[in-house]
Amino acid sequence: MxxxxxxxxxxxxxxxxxxxxxxxxxxxxxxxxxxGTMYLWFSFAMFLVGGVMALIIRTELFQPGxxxxxxxxxxxxxxxxxxxxxxxxxxxxxxxxANWLIPMQIGAPDMAFPRMNNLSFWLLPPAALLLIAAQFxxxxxxxxxxxxxxxxxxxxxxxxxxxxxxxxxxxxSSIMGSINIITTILNMRAPGMTLxxxxxxxxxxxxxAFLLVASMPVxxxxxxxxxxxxxxxxxxxxxxxxxDPVLYQHIFWFxxxxxxxxIAIPAFGVISQxxxxxxRKPLFGYASMVYxxxxxxxxxxMVWAHHMYTSGMPVEAQLYFMYATTLIAVPTGVKVxxxxxxxxxxxxxxxxxxxxxxxxxFLFTLxxxxxxxxxxxxxxxxxxxxxxxxxxxxxxMVAGALFSAFAGIYFWLPKWTGRMYxxxxxxxxxxxxxxFFNVTFFVQHFLGLAGMPRRIPDYALQFTEFNAISSxxxxxxxxxxxxxxxxxxxxxxSGEKAPEKPWEGADSLEWTHLPTPAxxxxxxxxxxIK
Amino acid sequence: MKQTGFGVRGAFAVGGVWRGWALxxxxxxxxxxxxxxxxxxxxxxxxxxxxLGHDIYNLHTIVTVICVVIFxxxxxxxxxxxxxxxxxxxxxxxxxxxxxxxEVAWTLxxxxxxIALAVPATKTLVKMRDTTQPDMTVKxxxxxxxxxxxxxxxxxEGISFLSSLSTPRNQIEGKDEASRKARQxxxxxxxxxxxxxxxxxxxxxxVLVTAADVIHSFYVPALAVKQDxxxxxxxxxxxxxxxxxVYRGQCxxxxxxxxxxxxxxxxxxxxxxxxxxxxxxxxxxAAAKVDPDKTWTLDELKARGEKVYAQNCAAxxxxxxxxxxxxxxxxxxxxxxxxxxxxxxxxxLNGKKGTAMAAFKHLxxxxxxxxxxxxxxxxxxxxxxxxxxxxxxxxRN
Numbered sequence: 001m002x003x004x005x006x007x008x009x010x011x012x013x014x015x016x017x018x019x020x021x022x023x024x025x026x027x028x029x030x031x032x033x034x035x036g037t038m039y040l041w042f043s044f045a046m047f048l049v050g051g052v053m054a055l056i057i058r059t060e061l062f063q064p065g066x067x068x069x070x071x072x073x074x075x076x077x078x079x080x081x082x083x084x085x086x087x088x089x090x091x092x093x094x095x096x097x098a099n100w101l102i103p104m105q106i107g108a109p110d111m112a113f114p115r116m117n118n119l120s121f122w123l124l125p126p127a128a129l130l131l132i133a134a135q136f137x138x139x140x141x142x143x144x145x146x147x148x149x150x151x152x153x154x155x156x157x158x159x160x161x162x163x164x165x166x167x168x169x170x171x172x173s174s175i176m177g178s179i180n181i182i183t184t185i186l187n188m189r190a191p192g193m194t195l196x197x198x199x200x201x202x203x204x205x206x207x208x209a210f211l212l213v214a215s216m217p218v219x220x221x222x223x224x225x226x227x228x229x230x231x232x233x234x235x236x237x238x239x240x241x242x243x244d245p246v247l248y249q250h251i252f253w254f255x256x257x258x259x260x261x262x263i264a265i266p267a268f269g270v271i272s273q274x275x276x277x278x279x280r281k282p283l284f285g286y287a288s289m290v291y292x293x294x295x296x297x298x299x300x301x302m303v304w305a306h307h308m309y310t311s312g313m314p315v316e317a318q319l320y321f322m323y324a325t326t327l328i329a330v331p332t333g334v335k336v337x338x339x340x341x342x343x344x345x346x347x348x349x350x351x352x353x354x355x356x357x358x359x360x361x362f363l364f365t366l367x368x369x370x371x372x373x374x375x376x377x378x379x380x381x382x383x384x385x386x387x388x389x390x391x392x393x394x395x396x397m398v399a400g401a402l403f404s405a406f407a408g409i410y411f412w413l414p415k416w417t418g419r420m421y422x423x424x425x426x427x428x429x430x431x432x433x434x435x436f437f438n439v440t441f442f443v444q445h446f447l448g449l450a451g452m453p454r455r456i457p458d459y460a461l462q463f464t465e466f467n468a469i470s471s472x473x474x475x476x477x478x479x480x481x482x483x484x485x486x487x488x489x490x491x492x493x494s495g496e497k498a499p500e501k502p503w504e505g506a507d508s509l510e511w512t513h514l515p516t517p518a519x520x521x522x523x524x525x526x527x528x529i530k
Numbered sequence: 531m532k533q534t535g536f537g538v539r540g541a542f543a544v545g546g547v548w549r550g551w552a553l554x555x556x557x558x559x560x561x562x563x564x565x566x567x568x569x570x571x572x573x574x575x576x577x578x579x580x581x582l583g584h585d586i587y588n589l590h591t592i593v594t595v596i597c598v599v600i601f602x603x604x605x606x607x608x609x610x611x612x613x614x615x616x617x618x619x620x621x622x623x624x625x626x627x628x629x630x631x632x633e634v635a636w637t638l639x640x641x642x643x644x645i646a647l648a649v650p651a652t653k654t655l656v657k658m659r660d661t662t663q664p665d666m667t668v669k670x671x672x673x674x675x676x677x678x679x680x681x682x683x684x685x686x687e688g689i690s691f692l693s694s695l696s697t698p699r700n701q702i703e704g705k706d707e708a709s710r711k712a713r714q715x716x717x718x719x720x721x722x723x724x725x726x727x728x729x730x731x732x733x734x735x736x737v738l739v740t741a742a743d744v745i746h747s748f749y750v751p752a753l754a755v756k757q758d759x760x761x762x763x764x765x766x767x768x769x770x771x772x773x774x775x776v777y778r779g780q781c782x783x784x785x786x787x788x789x790x791x792x793x794x795x796x797x798x799x800x801x802x803x804x805x806x807x808x809x810x811x812x813x814x815x816a817a818a819k820v821d822p823d824k825t826w827t828l829d830e831l832k833a834r835g836e837k838v839y840a841q842n843c844a845a846x847x848x849x850x851x852x853x854x855x856x857x858x859x860x861x862x863x864x865x866x867x868x869x870x871x872x873x874x875x876x877x878x879l880n881g882k883k884g885t886a887m888a889a890f891k892h893l894x895x896x897x898x899x900x901x902x903x904x905x906x907x908x909x910x911x912x913x914x915x916x917x918x919x920x921x922x923x924x925x926r927n
Contacts, residue, residue, distance in 0.1 A: 064720075065704040065713055071787045072857065139857040145784045151761060152744040152786060155886045157857060239762020245745055246760055279615075280623040288633050310747060310782075311758040312765035315659040319652060326644045330637060337636045340604060343611040347623035350616075358612070362605060369597035376647065378654040379590045381756050382575060385747060385782040450572035451751035453782045456790030458702060460721045460778075461714070462572060505623075 019520070027122075030114030032099045033416070033518065035121050039096030040409070042124055044485070046088030049132070051478050053081035058440075058474035061467050066458055074457035075143025076159075080131060082146025083163070086263070087170045088128055090397065093405045094266035095120075095177050098205045100416065102181060104510035104518060105199045107190025107527045112183035116176050123173040130166035134159035145455060147256070150237030150248040153226050160230065164223045171216040178209035185209075190509075192529035196290070199508040200283060203290050204269030207297045211258045211265070214301070219255035222248060246311050253304035261300045264396060265293060267364075267404035268335060271357050273508065274407050275339050278354035279346030280505035284338045292331035292338075299328050309380045318377050325375040329368070336365050351503075352426030356407035359434050360400060367395025370445065385455075388448025394441045403433070406484070413488070414502045415510055418517030419495030425487045432480035439473030576751040579777060579798070580769050583754035585654045593647060600643075658754075661768045664736035668727070672739075672746025672759035672781065674888055675788035675845060679727050682738070686728075686808045689815070693725040694841055695791050699849075702791075720790070721778040724841075726797040730804035734770045743881075743888040744786060750779035750796055758783055771798040786886060787857075788845050820896050820919075828903065828916045835904025838897045843905075846886065851909040857886060862909035871917050874902055875925045891926075895919035 020028055029035055056077050060069050069077070099117065103110050111117045135141045139157030142148075153160055185206045189198070198206075226248070228234040235241020237248045276283045283289060306325045309318060339361055348354070370392040374380045383389060406429075414420050443466040448454075452463045459467065500516050510518060513527045578587045615621045666684025670677060676694035681687055697720050700709040713719055729735050739748050741759035748767075749756040757767040771777070779794040799807060840849065843861075847853045851862035861867050866874055878898060881889035890898065899919045906913040 065710065066702055067704070070854075071790065072854075075784065075787070075789070143784075143786070149745060149784070152784065154883075155744065155786065239760075244763070246763070280617070281625060282627045284627050285629075285633055286627070288628075310756050311745075312760065312763070315656060318655060318659070322651060322655065323648060326648065329644060330640050333640045334633070334637055336604060340608045340611070341632070342627075343608060344615065345621075345624040345626070346611065346615050347617040347621050348611065348615055349618070350612075358608075361608065365601065365604065369601060372597060373590065373593045376589060376593055376651045378586045378651065378658050379593065381658070382586055382590070382751065382754060384756060385749075446573050449575050451576055451749075451779065453749065453780050453790075455784045456780070458720060458790050461717065461719050 028118070030110075030118050031520065032103050032111045032114070032117065032522075033520070035111075035117050036096045036099030036101075037416075038121050039092045039099060039124075042121070042128075043089045043091075043093035043096060046084050046092070046128060047481070049128075050081050050084035050089055051481065053077045053084065055474060055478050057081060058471040060457055061459070062471040063468065064459055064461055064464055069457065071457045072140055072143055075145075075455065076135065076141030078455050079143055079145055079148075079163075080134070080141055083167075084128070084131060085397070086146065086259070087167070088124070088131070090263050090401050090405070091170075091174065092124060094205075094208075094263070094401075095174075097201070097266065097270065097405070097408055097412075098177075098181055100412065101510065102184055102202055102205060103188070104514060104522045105202050105508050106185060106188060106193055107509055107513070107523045107529065108184060108188035109521050109523050111180050112188060113180050117180055120173045120176040120180065123169050123176075127166040127169040127173070130162045130169070134162040134166075137162065147249075147252060148223065148226065149252075150226060150229065150245045154230050154238070161227065164227050167223050168220055171220045174212050174216050178212040181205055181209040182213070190523065190526035190529055196287065197529060200272035200286070200289060201266070201269035201508075204265045204272070204293055207293050208262050208265045211262050211297055211300065215255045215258040215262070218251060219259075222251040222255065225251070246308070249308050249311055250305065253307045254301070256307065257304045258297075258300045260393075260396070261296055263401045264364075265297065267360070267401045268293060270404045270408040270411075271339065271360055273506075274353045274357040274411050275342050275361075277411070277503050277505040277507070278351065278357070279343045279348050281342060281346040282507075284341035284344075285334075288334055289338055292334040295331040296328060296335075299324065299331070303328065306375060306377075306380070309377050310384050322375060322377045326372065329372050329375075332368055336361065336368070351410070351423060352421070352430055353407045353411035353503075355427060355430040356403045356410065359430065360403040360407060363395055363399030363403065363434075363437070367392055367400060370395065383448055385453055386448035387444040387452045387454055390454050391441045391444035391448060394444075398441070399437055406430075406433070409488070411503070411506075412510075413491055414498035415514075415516055415518055417492050417495065418498055419491050420498045420502065421487050421491040421495060425483065425490075429480060429483050429487060432483065433477065436473045436476035436480055440470050440477055441473070443469050443473075578754055579752045579771050579773055579775065580754050581772070582654070582658055582769070583752065585650075585657065586754050589650055589654055592650065596643065596647070658767075661736050661766045663734065664768060665733035666729070667736045667738060668729070669738040669740070669764075670727075670748050670759065671892075672741035672743075672748070672785065672792075673892075674743050674786050674886070675781075675792040676841070677723075677727075677746075677748075677781075677792065677794060678742075678892065679725075683736075684733075685730070685805065686811070689808065689811050691725045692841070693723045693727065693795070695720070695793060696722045696724045697791075718778065721780070721793045721795070723793055723795045726776070726795045728797045728799060728804065728807050729771065730801045731771050731774045731798045732801065734768055736766060736768045738764050738766050740764045742892065745783050746781045746785045746792070747783035748779075748794060749782035750777050750794055752777040753779075753796060755779075756782055771796075774798045774800050774803075791845075822919070826899070826916065826918055828907065828914075831900040831903035831916050831918075832907055833900075834896070835900035835902070836908075838893070838901040839904050842890065842893070843901065851905070851911075861905050862911060864911075867905050867911055868913060871902070871906070871913075871915060871921065872925065874906070875917065875921060878902060879922070879925060895922040895926075898922045 060074055137157055137159040142156035142160040142163055144152045144156055185202055225236040229236055235243040237243050237245045272283055303321060303325045305321045410426055447463055447466050452459055498516050501511055575587055578584050667682045669680040669682050676692055678692050681689040701713040704710040704713055739757045739759045741761040743761060746759040748759055753769040755767050755769050757765050775798055777796045781789055781792045846858035847861050853860040878890050881887050896919050899917045899922050902917045906915055
């Protein structure tokens with residue numbers, strides 16, 4: 001690192017001198033680390049907001065009957081829980097990781113477009129405010145589901161318009177973030193850092209960024225058509241005017257299925273860094289992981305209508321979408337086998353990041369298998385829009401993406417803050433999350449199999465027991481996340497000083513070429529990769 | 531923080547304080563388990579009552595078993611590593627990576643399994659979508675928030691009725707002990723309706739599915755039927771029930787406020803009993819048929835209107851007429867309801883675009899006249915004015 005400092009850029013400024021302090025440090029930040037930090041805190045705040053909504057839902061469902069909320073409000077909660085968790089919590093969390101890590105991992109000083117980076121972050125808070133303000137519009141939030149299916153959306157009150165604009169803003173932010181990531185990765189790699197030498201995390205984000213650029217405009221189109229149907233007399237989704245409500249679903253899911261992988265693929269990237277580090281062994285098949293990730297991304301654009309098996313399409317189309325969907329199991333299998341083979345004959349230790357990575361591997365695969373069950377059209381027709389689907393996607397979103405984000409935060413926190421988190425508390429956080437997650441969601445498979453539809457505020461008596469168990473689990477899971485907040489704050493304020501290289505097996509540039517904590521500018525002079 | 535191997539045992543060791551809490555938590559979960567041990571757990575799909583349903587049931591079992599087997603195999607390997615390849619036991623990391631033979635195998639084997647799965651799945655799917663040569667055809671229409679059934683073809687042709695939730699509102703709200711008890715004692719809570727969809731056993735029933743307002747979904751698990759009801763389009767599905775009985779389902783697509791309160795009840799009868807049902811139904815229709823020239827009194831209209839209101843309007847505008855503003859405006863004291871009757875008739879007939887107010891054209895002239903009369907002469911409203919079926923008839927044209 002000393003060598004990097006010695007090689008000054010002519011004007012010889014010190015790392016820590018030239019940036020605003022106080023609140024303006026954050027408002028005007030063009031530094032990838034500060035922006036990454038803001039992304040992560042923003043997403044955690046949204047995680048808490050969406051989590052409170054989830055707890056309102058689960059509390060109402062603790063017993064049959066309407067206890068604490070009315071159906072309209074319940075529908076609004078399911079809608080905004082979904083929107084806020086997907087667009088406000090999980091996606092920004094991984095953009096936060098991208099900001100922090102990509103420049104460090106490829107040997108660049110910062111992101112390619114630092115000012116655009118600032119703007120892509122600062123678009124998020126207004127969008128979040130719109131989503132929250134929607135709750136207080138006349139008529140309350142729009143109870144249309146996060147999928148916002150037409151023509152229910154034409155009935156919704158003004159909250160729907162706020163929601164549409166929030167989605168537009170979030171989309172613009174994501175696209176700008178993606179342009180930044182693609183440009184940074186393609187143009188700013190250190191000499192010798194060929195694409196096929198990049199850490200897996202960078203690869204997964206490169207692929208994800210292309211998915212975002214290709215799919216977000218499609219969502220923007222869908223919600224814009226909803227907006228004009230609502231206010232400007234168009235009939236895109238209105239049969240009476242020559243439109244088709246199912247057209248909305250096709251457009252939405254053409255975005256929506258890639259979106260699933262926009263969330264999952266960066267999570268794969270984090271796991272692909274953590275598992276080799278704690279197994280002290282290189283990733284088993286680097287090249288095949290890259291190809292598998294790319295295959296998943298390409299396939300994700302060809303399977304959208306498997307979300308719509310019951311909305312009515314020719315049997316030939318159903319057959320095609322069934323075959324194409326089952327195909328995704330092949331590259332996904334390759335990834336899982338690769339992670340297991342990486343652990344095989346390693347020298348494994350089980351610090352918190354590794355525990356979350358193993359939890360991810362185990363539960364994400366379970367969610368993948370229920371996905372395979374759902375890909376079989378006749379079976380899906382039985383399970384579509386039931387709690388089986390709710391269980392399935394929470395296994396891939398929560399035990400998948402969220403556990404991966406936890407693994408990543410525990411893994412890189414020493415690099416980011418220069419301090420160690422408390423290992424015992426970290427492990428406690430893992431075990432509580434693991435147990436309560438399964439208490440919450442495993443039983444929902446049974447509810448779905450028995451025929452309980454999703455998005456209902458009240459249910460028939462035969463669903464009572466599993467709903468009660470699920471609600472208890474949800475509260476446990478929610479409260480456990482406050483422990484996570486405590487751990488992170490305690491690390492930042494009073495954690496033990498982290499060693500230069502806390503993880504013996506970590507081998508990407510941020511660990512091998514940069515001091516801990518990471519300096520303000522990552523690489524002012526690019527390292528040379530052999 | 532020094533780097534040590536924690537191992538699985540280390541992972542559990544989270545300190546004495548926490549151990550106490552963990553024990554208390556375990557005891558709590560165990561007590562939950564004990565409380566609900568007597569409860570009936572449904573862990574699988576509902577017992578199918580159609581041949582196709584059996585196929586689907588078996589298909590689900592096959593896929594799930596394959597998944598479980600692969601899952602156990604893969605994670606058997608992983609947990610073997612977790613226990614045997616740890617640093618704390620002194621295991622040294624091998625540095626191998628990439629092996630073409632292994633990688634080709636774990637790409638091809640899943641592929642072959644998928645092809646093997648595709649064969650029964652394709653067969654079942656093709657069967658599922660074959661709606662040709664039905665014995666009878668019923669059109670199902672989703673409304674916010676009830677179902678309409680029209681027998682279009684085959685025995686029972688011409689029968690037509692609406693079907694809505696019959697669970698009393700007070701059981702759902704459970705505001706007092708008595709209604710909560712009644713809820714707990716109601717085996718069909720939220721799964722009961724006033725008029726069942728009645729069909730004969732052993733006959734192929736083609737179901738045409740559509741909707742009047744937003745998307746609904748016609749879902750009866752035991753009959754292995756789920757088809758979205760899309761407004762402006764007609765989709766179809768079919769079932770052939772094997773055994774007589776009552777089969778219950780629900781709307782499966784979010785359709786607004788009372789999405790959770792529009793169940794479907796299908797009553798399957800022996801063919802002979804079905805014939806009986808058809809004839810009583812036809813007699814009822816004939817008896818209920820109103821002489822178009824009948825002169826209605828205000829009280830007759832109000833009495834009939836009250837029932838129509840309860841079935842069609844009260845969910846949003848409330849039995850008290852106070853609505854739930856702003857989404858569902860109050861009718862009591864409303865300018866619209868106390869204004870010229872022609873405006874109100876037009877509104878009820880055609881609905882109001884961009885709001886939850888649906889069109890109610892599908893109701894009969896008598897029902898519409900009586901419900902409008904009812905609203906104009908109830909609560910704070912006292913126009914003293916009767917709207918008669920002839921008014922509706924002329925407004926329709």
